[in-house]
Amino acid sequence: MAHYKLMDLASVIRSKNSGPYELTFDVIFKDFETYYKVRDAKVINAEMFAKLYSIPVEDILNVVYFDPAKAMKVTIVRPIPSGALGETDVYGAQQHAPLMKYEFDL
DSSP, X not given: XXXXXXXXXXXXXXXXXXXXXXXXXXXXXXXXXXXXHHHHHTOSOHHHHHHHHTOOGGGEEEEEEEGGGTEEEEEEEOSSOTTOTTOOOTTXXXXXXXXXXXXXXX
């Protein structure tokens, strides 16, 4: 078993709006071999994501692996609606930092 950082295995890690009440996180892996290993081990799952972002697991709406693109997507309930008072990232494009730092054994 080896230790990995997600940012070393992915070519893209990003976040963005998925409407005013949801955020979507995308991870596109560098190669299919790594993608399949991560997918099959379910390294990124609802429980892990909820813990990483300190949100209830019920706020994880979807965790989807998409084989043709060697990618996965997580959609969550946005803590504060886009553009609402107190919200600091209207486009949701700055929420991926915890995911970039995610480390795991595989």
